Amino acid sequence: MTLIDGKAVSEKLRGELKADVAAFIEKTGIKPGLAVVLVGDDPASKVYVRNKRRGCRECGMYSEVIELPADTTQAALLQLILDLNTRTDIHGILVQEPTPRQIDNTAVINAIDPRKDVDAFHPMNVGRIMTGNFDFLPCTPAGVMELLDAYNIPIAGKECVVVGRSNIVGKPQAMLLLHRHGTVTICHSKTVGLAEVTRRADILVAAVGKPGLITGDMVKEGAAVIDVGMNRIIGNDGREHLTGDVDFESVSQKAAYLTPVPGGVGPMTITMLLRNTLTAAKKSL
Numbered sequence: 001m002t003l004i005d006g007k008a009v010s011e012k013l014r015g016e017l018k019a020d021v022a023a024f025i026e027k028t029g030i031k032p033g034l035a036v037v038l039v040g041d042d043p044a045s046k047v048y049v050r051n052k053r054r055g056c057r058e059c060g061m062y063s064e065v066i067e068l069p070a071d072t073t074q075a076a077l078l079q080l081i082l083d084l085n086t087r088t089d090i091h092g093i094l095v096q097e098p099t100p101r102q103i104d105n106t107a108v109i110n111a112i113d114p115r116k117d118v119d120a121f122h123p124m125n126v127g128r129i130m131t132g133n134f135d136f137l138p139c140t141p142a143g144v145m146e147l148l149d150a151y152n153i154p155i156a157g158k159e160c161v162v163v164g165r166s167n168i169v170g171k172p173q174a175m176l177l178l179h180r181h182g183t184v185t186i187c188h189s190k191t192v193g194l195a196e197v198t199r200r201a202d203i204l205v206a207a208v209g210k211p212g213l214i215t216g217d218m219v220k221e222g223a224a225v226i227d228v229g230m231n232r233i234i235g236n237d238g239r240e241h242l243t244g245d246v247d248f249e250s251v252s253q254k255a256a257y258l259t260p261v262p263g264g265v266g267p268m269t270i271t272m273l274l275r276n277t278l279t280a281a282k283k284s285l
């Protein structure tokens with residue numbers, strides 16, 4: 001079994017991206033800029049936001065983190081987005097989810113200029129992903145595709161099963177695999193006979209948020225298994241651990257390729273966000 005090293009692939013891509021950013025700045029005098037908006041103080045979100053800021057800095061991009069209190073009104077957040085939409089030094093805008101209850105995420109996403117929507121959550125970008133005519137790819141599914149390519153895992157004609165149908169991962173993931181000529185099935189909580197479906201998969205992507213859902217008996221011998229799960233659980237040592245949707249022990253006995261958690265898909269997501277930010281800066285010309 002080959003362990004897919006998301007950290008190594010991510011580092012290589014970030015090295016290339018850093019060179020691309022430097023070349024872009026040299027040519028245009030424009031430094032790509034990302035605004036990350038964090039409403040409230042969810043501890044996991046704070047870590048993600050910090051990593052996004054660090055990623056920008058490392059790749060030579062500008063970043064601005066705007067931290068707003070948990071009781072920020074919808075109107076205030078929308079006004080902030082409108083301001084960011086008009087700023088010429090900001091090319092990408094991201095509102096970290098989850099947001100507090102009073103915030104309507106759909107309205108927030110709809111307010112972001114689609115040209116600055118580096119999450120690719122705006123309906124215009126979602127539609128463009130559907131047709132294959134896109135500028136931005138959603139970060140996590142794009143990271144999964146990069147991992148498959150980095151390990152030369154063929155997609156065309158293969159049985160691809162995506163477990164999970166979220167707008168952020170499952171649905172766009174299925175679409176990206178389809179664009180690459182995979183035969184794609186989407187499973188979810190109402191799927192009857194989940195194991196029978198997952199056992200068909202040459203490529204199995206788990207993105208549901210249920211620790212250990214995918215066990216060895218659900219996996220075909222020689223499959224590539226991609227674990228998108230990011231579950232925080234309290235371990236036997238009483239401390240918080242990050243664990244995936246895949247039962248690593250049993251699945252590693254069957255799979256030919258497997259992503260660990262942490263160190264698989266996770267590191268790729270921010271790299272794809274940084275790439276989208278450079279793309280947005282290029283498109284702004």
Ligand code: GUN
Pocket residue numbers: 094095096097098119139140168
């Ligand atoms: N929260 C968890 N993942 C993401 C993501 O990809 N984008 C945003 N905006 N928030 C998130």
